[in-house]
Structure formats: C-alpha cells, structure tokens
Amino acid sequence: MNELRNLMNGRVLLPGDEGFDEARRPWNLAVDQPVRAVVEVADADDVAAAVGFARLHGLAVTAQPSGHGPSGDTDGTILLRTRGLGGVEIGNGVARVGAGVKWGEVLAAASPLGLTGLAGSSPVVSVVGYTLGGGLSWFSRKYGFASDSVRAFDAVDAEGRRIRVTADQDPELFWALRGGGGDFAIVTAVEFELSPAPFLHGGRIMWPIERAPEVLAAFREVTASAPDELTVWFDLLQIPGGPGFVMVDSTYLGRDPGALLRPFDLIGGAVSDNRRLLPVAELGSICDEPTDPSPGMSRCELLTGLDGEVAGVLLDEPIDPLVGVQIRHLGGALAKPADGGGAAGHLDEPYLVYAFGQPSETTGERLDRLGKALVPATSGRKPYTMLHGGEQAAAAFPRETLARLRDLKRSRDPHGVIKANFPVLG
Ligand SMILES: Cc1cc2nc3c(=O)[nH]c(=O)nc-3n(C[C@H](O)[C@H](O)[C@H](O)COP(=O)(O)OP(=O)(O)OC[C@H]3O[C@@H](n4cnc5c(N)ncnc54)[C@H](O)[C@@H]3O)c2cc1C
Known part of the structure; x- marks a missing residue:
C-alpha cells in the first residue's frame, strides 16, 4: 500500500496514520467503513492512477466525495475522497462541475442567472453521487430526474483509462451512469443542462x-x-x-x-x-x-x-x-x-x-x-x-433495467475494480 503514496498527487492515508479514522468516516456516523486506504484525490490523474493500482493488485475502489450515501459495504476497498475535484463553470445554460462539488455551490452560481440545477433537499449532498443515482429534485415534477439533464461525463473506466461519456461516444455507459449508480466508472466531472427558474x-x-x-x-x-x-x-x-x-x-x-x-x-x-x-x-x-x-x-x-x-x-x-x-x-x-x-x-x-x-x-x-x-x-x-x-440495488430497478445494468457491469468491469455503495451485482 505504501507504493500508492508515490503514485498520488493527493494525500494517502493508511490504517494507523493520523487522520485516517476521520478521513474514512461517512456523513452517517452510524456506518463504519473499514477501508484499506483513503486517497484524497487532487486531480483526475490521481483517480486514474488509483484505479490502475487497484486493478493491478486485485483490489476495489469506491468513490465518496462526502459520504452522504454510505451503505456500509466498503470493507477492504480503497476509498477515493473526491472533494478535491472542484470547480463550477456555467455557459450557455450548461453547468460543468467537478466530482467534489456540492449542490449548494451550483445553486449559488446558477441563481443570479435565473437558472437552477435539479437539486434535492440538501445543499451539502454532492452533485455527482446524487445524479449517478437519478436524483429526486424539488423540481423533478417539472423537469424530471437530475440524471436526465446530464449531457456528458468525464470519467475513469475500470482499466484506469480517462474517458468521455456522451450519448454519441458511449451510449450504453451514458445510459447506465444516468441513474444506475456509481458502479461503472469513476466520474471526475459532469456537464448538465440547467433549467429555467426566474422566480421561486x-x-x-x-x-x-x-x-x-x-x-x-x-x-x-x-x-x-x-x-x-x-x-x-x-x-x-x-x-x-x-x-x-x-x-x-x-x-x-x-x-x-x-x-x-x-x-x-x-x-x-x-x-x-x-x-x-x-x-x-x-x-x-x-x-x-x-x-x-x-x-x-x-x-x-x-x-x-x-x-x-x-x-x-x-x-x-x-x-x-x-x-x-x-x-x-x-x-x-x-x-x-x-x-x-x-x-x-x-x-x-x-x-x-x-x-x-x-x-x-x-x-x-x-x-x-x-x-x-x-x-x-x-x-x-x-x-x-x-x-x-x-x-x-435490485430494489431500485425494473427487471429489464437491472439485467441491462448487470450485463454492462460484467463486460466493463469484469474484475470488480469499481464498487458503488449499492453494487448492481449485489
Ligand atoms: C441530508 C440528505 C438529504 C438528501 N436529499 C435527497 C433528495 O432530496 N433527493 C435524492 O434523490 N437524494 C437525496 N439524498 C440521498 C443522496 O442523493 C444519496 O445519498 C447520494 O448517494 C449522495 O451522494 P454523495 O456523493 O453526496 O454521497 P457519497 O456517500 O459520498 O457517495 C454516494 C455514492 O455515489 C457514488 N459516487 C459518488 N461520487 C462518485 C464518483 N465521482 N464516481 C463514481 N461514483 C460516485 C458512489 O457509489 C458512492 O458510494 C439525501 C441524502 C442526505 C444525507
């Protein structure tokens, strides 16, 4: 595990290190996360290197910006803290945000433009974790699931390659990432359409x-x-x-x-x-x-x-x-x-x-x-x-959707390198 430190730009915390227990703790303090290591990723290259390392050593990575949705199923994984992947840019009604960004940051930037993202009740939940799972917003009755406002993901696949996922470039993965959870790739940034909200x-x-x-x-x-x-x-x-x-x-x-x-x-x-x-x-x-x-x-x-x-x-x-x-x-x-x-x-x-x-x-x-x-x-x-x-995860999907997600998981991540909080094969 020590070689992981040499590969990363961000901080790597191992059991016994000062700060390890705090770094592995999720938002719900009732959930224990006995992970193998915590990597506070500094950039997308760190994500790619961590996934590559896990693939090489037969390990799994799990991404959590903040740990708002912990399931307790992280034993022995390398926990990627993605808070360091920040940045909110808005242009032409589209927001591009890093995988560490919280909803409150997007709303603050969109608000003066008379626009909104499809946020839920809490401003501290991350945009990416919420959106990968669908995302039930205050405004979903009008504009649908947050995931359906996504236009593109930047991500790292289970082989550690940096990829761009859009409807044209990889339709099947693009479909899965919009509601199927974080089991298929580690997202480093997402681009999504904002919706009109001149008055609220x-x-x-x-x-x-x-x-x-x-x-x-x-x-x-x-x-x-x-x-x-x-x-x-x-x-x-x-x-x-x-x-x-x-x-x-x-x-x-x-x-x-x-x-x-x-x-x-x-x-x-x-x-x-x-x-x-x-x-x-x-x-x-x-x-x-x-x-x-x-x-x-x-x-x-x-x-x-x-x-x-x-x-x-x-x-x-x-x-x-x-x-x-x-x-x-x-x-x-x-x-x-x-x-x-x-x-x-x-x-x-x-x-x-x-x-x-x-x-x-x-x-x-x-x-x-x-x-x-x-x-x-x-x-x-x-x-x-x-x-x-x-x-x-099976409780979240109709039978055909679950079967399609499972097929994709088996073909894109046959070694189980990426682990969502609720894995589709679980
Ligand atoms: C106070 C509170 C209010 C909430 N309100 C709503 C609501 O109104 N509507 C709603 O739909 N949900 C709501 N939720 C649920 C929330 O959307 C989920 O718990 C979501 O998974 C949280 O995402 P996170 O990234 O903040 O949490 P985390 O626990 O950090 O991440 C959750 C999971 O998302 C995946 N993930 C996160 N980042 C990445 C990444 N970069 N790449 C790949 N996978 C990733 C991983 O599988 C991870 O285990 C709420 C939760 C809380 C605690």
Missing part, C-alpha cells in the same frame, strides 16, 4: 402535531391537482424529548402560487410560515436539514396511493421513536419516460415516504413496523438514492 416561491408552514389529520387531508387535496410547477412535501417531526410538529414544505416555480396552497391557509393555528419569494441559492433553507455528520437510520418506500388507510397508518399512533416521517409528492415529469433517458427510467408511484430516526433497536423495529403496515400501498421499488444499508 417556497417555504415551510408548521403546526402543532395535533393538526396532522387536517394537514394531511389538505396535502391530499392539493397534490391531487397540483401543476408540475408546484411540489409539496408533508412532514411529521418528533423532536426527541420535545414537542411534535406537522409541517408542509413547498416550492413553486413562479412568482406566486395564488390559490394553489389555499387548503393549508384555511387550517389556521400555524406556529410559523416562512413562504416567500426566495433565490434559488436559498433552496436548502426550506427543509433546513442538518449539514453536520450525525448518526441515523432510515427507510424509504414508494407509495402507489395515499388513501385513508395510509393516512391511518401514518397518523393513528405517534411516530416516536422516529424523529421524522416525510411524504414527497412525485408524478409529473417523473411519471413519464424521458426522451433518450437513462437508467433512472420513470416512476409510476405518485408519492414516496421517507422515515428516519436515531439508531437503536427500537427505531429499527418501528421502521420495520411502519414498512410492513404500508405494504398494501407500496410498490416494493425504492429510488436508488434513497436506498440504505442492508438494501440491494
């Missing part, structure tokens, strides 16, 4: 938990007829040892949602409401998710509907010991196959539910119980970016 209205309304049945009824009413410009998420929040709240988060791609959110205004009794016109750069302030690493446990399910029975499962007993349960409205462009779209495909399910809590046996049991109670209304499929430790 959004924010959070918050009520005491007692109002949850009314808020959920209004959520069902609003989402039943929402235009694709409007996205609304419903949240139950139980502060550990504190009060509970029910919340509605919304974004509207326009100056004013008018009466579209009126059913929420009629409820009354809100303890806060910060809906406003906001710059795209402030998108992350809506959910205001923690940006520092912390331990967590979660589960996601795609819902085939949101009828009275589902409402009963969610509201008839306190969510405790869970901290949060969120329902995201999907549909719109997500429900239609994109022209020339990638492996993310489309989602028939109109909602997803995402539940999380602090790691413990009781949290695990509560997540299981919730999942089982929701079975009549779940499809069994899960978005790739929302998979969690112990789950398989």
Whole structure:
C-alpha cells in the first residue's frame, strides 16, 4: 500500500496514520467503513492512477466525495475522497462541475442567472453521487430526474483509462451512469443542462402535531391537482424529548402560487410560515436539514396511493421513536419516460415516504413496523438514492433495467475494480 503514496498527487492515508479514522468516516456516523486506504484525490490523474493500482493488485475502489450515501459495504476497498475535484463553470445554460462539488455551490452560481440545477433537499449532498443515482429534485415534477439533464461525463473506466461519456461516444455507459449508480466508472466531472427558474416561491408552514389529520387531508387535496410547477412535501417531526410538529414544505416555480396552497391557509393555528419569494441559492433553507455528520437510520418506500388507510397508518399512533416521517409528492415529469433517458427510467408511484430516526433497536423495529403496515400501498421499488444499508440495488430497478445494468457491469468491469455503495451485482 505504501507504493500508492508515490503514485498520488493527493494525500494517502493508511490504517494507523493520523487522520485516517476521520478521513474514512461517512456523513452517517452510524456506518463504519473499514477501508484499506483513503486517497484524497487532487486531480483526475490521481483517480486514474488509483484505479490502475487497484486493478493491478486485485483490489476495489469506491468513490465518496462526502459520504452522504454510505451503505456500509466498503470493507477492504480503497476509498477515493473526491472533494478535491472542484470547480463550477456555467455557459450557455450548461453547468460543468467537478466530482467534489456540492449542490449548494451550483445553486449559488446558477441563481443570479435565473437558472437552477435539479437539486434535492440538501445543499451539502454532492452533485455527482446524487445524479449517478437519478436524483429526486424539488423540481423533478417539472423537469424530471437530475440524471436526465446530464449531457456528458468525464470519467475513469475500470482499466484506469480517462474517458468521455456522451450519448454519441458511449451510449450504453451514458445510459447506465444516468441513474444506475456509481458502479461503472469513476466520474471526475459532469456537464448538465440547467433549467429555467426566474422566480421561486417556497417555504415551510408548521403546526402543532395535533393538526396532522387536517394537514394531511389538505396535502391530499392539493397534490391531487397540483401543476408540475408546484411540489409539496408533508412532514411529521418528533423532536426527541420535545414537542411534535406537522409541517408542509413547498416550492413553486413562479412568482406566486395564488390559490394553489389555499387548503393549508384555511387550517389556521400555524406556529410559523416562512413562504416567500426566495433565490434559488436559498433552496436548502426550506427543509433546513442538518449539514453536520450525525448518526441515523432510515427507510424509504414508494407509495402507489395515499388513501385513508395510509393516512391511518401514518397518523393513528405517534411516530416516536422516529424523529421524522416525510411524504414527497412525485408524478409529473417523473411519471413519464424521458426522451433518450437513462437508467433512472420513470416512476409510476405518485408519492414516496421517507422515515428516519436515531439508531437503536427500537427505531429499527418501528421502521420495520411502519414498512410492513404500508405494504398494501407500496410498490416494493425504492429510488436508488434513497436506498440504505442492508438494501440491494435490485430494489431500485425494473427487471429489464437491472439485467441491462448487470450485463454492462460484467463486460466493463469484469474484475470488480469499481464498487458503488449499492453494487448492481449485489
Ligand atoms: C441530508 C440528505 C438529504 C438528501 N436529499 C435527497 C433528495 O432530496 N433527493 C435524492 O434523490 N437524494 C437525496 N439524498 C440521498 C443522496 O442523493 C444519496 O445519498 C447520494 O448517494 C449522495 O451522494 P454523495 O456523493 O453526496 O454521497 P457519497 O456517500 O459520498 O457517495 C454516494 C455514492 O455515489 C457514488 N459516487 C459518488 N461520487 C462518485 C464518483 N465521482 N464516481 C463514481 N461514483 C460516485 C458512489 O457509489 C458512492 O458510494 C439525501 C441524502 C442526505 C444525507
């Protein structure tokens, strides 16, 4: 392993080195990553050299800019920290970003131009990791999966060669990298189209938990007829040892949602409401998710509907010991196959539910119980970016998509040099 140090421009940390434990730690502190080495890559040449080294020695590499999506399946790999691959350039409505760039950096650059990238709830998630898995954005109802906005990847293949991946140059790999996860190449930069967002209205309304049945009824009413410009998420929040709240988060791609959110205004009794016109750069302030690493446990399910029975499962007993349960409205462009779209495909399910809590046996049991109670209304499929430790990539794809991804993996990386958090052959 020591020769790896001589090959790299960036820092190489081995077990026993000062800083090794910190460098291998993911964002979810409940996940251990007993890797063989951490390489803090300085440039794309480092990525190529690290992959070449792994190939030569029968090892595997895994890329993680920040570790927001760890599965715990990194034993014995060489962990490539890609934070050093920075840079955001925008021209002609297209952004080119390095593999270490976080969404907040792209939004800050696109915002003054009246443009947006297809970011999700958190500004600290990396563009590349999120996009390789599809990427469910606030704006996906209008513009589809983030992965389908990609025009090109710069990457390193399993032989350690630097490659450019586009629809013309390598259509099959281009398809796979747009939603099939990080199992096929190590991406060093991505180019994607930005989408128009001259005005953005959004924010959070918050009520005491007692109002949850009314808020959920209004959520069902609003989402039943929402235009694709409007996205609304419903949240139950139980502060550990504190009060509970029910919340509605919304974004509207326009100056004013008018009466579209009126059913929420009629409820009354809100303890806060910060809906406003906001710059795209402030998108992350809506959910205001923690940006520092912390331990967590979660589960996601795609819902085939949101009828009275589902409402009963969610509201008839306190969510405790869970901290949060969120329902995201999907549909719109997500429900239609994109022209020339990638492996993310489309989602028939109109909602997803995402539940999380602090790691413990009781949290695990509560997540299981919730999942089982929701079975009549779940499809069994899960978005790739929302998979969690112990789950398989197979849950994210229809059968034909999975078979096509597996064929590609076997032909392009027969020695298993590149390892995604959720490998397609796993
Ligand atoms: C607070 C929070 C909010 C989130 N919100 C959303 C949301 O709104 N919508 C949504 O869809 N998802 C969301 N996610 C999930 C997130 O998109 C996934 O966890 C994603 O995998 C994170 O990517 P990352 O690069 O930041 O994390 P990492 O753990 O660093 O990387 C995740 C995986 O991506 C692959 N990867 C990363 N970089 C490369 C590369 N350069 N080359 C090849 N493979 C690579 C690897 O397989 C890696 O294991 C959220 C996650 C968190 C923690």
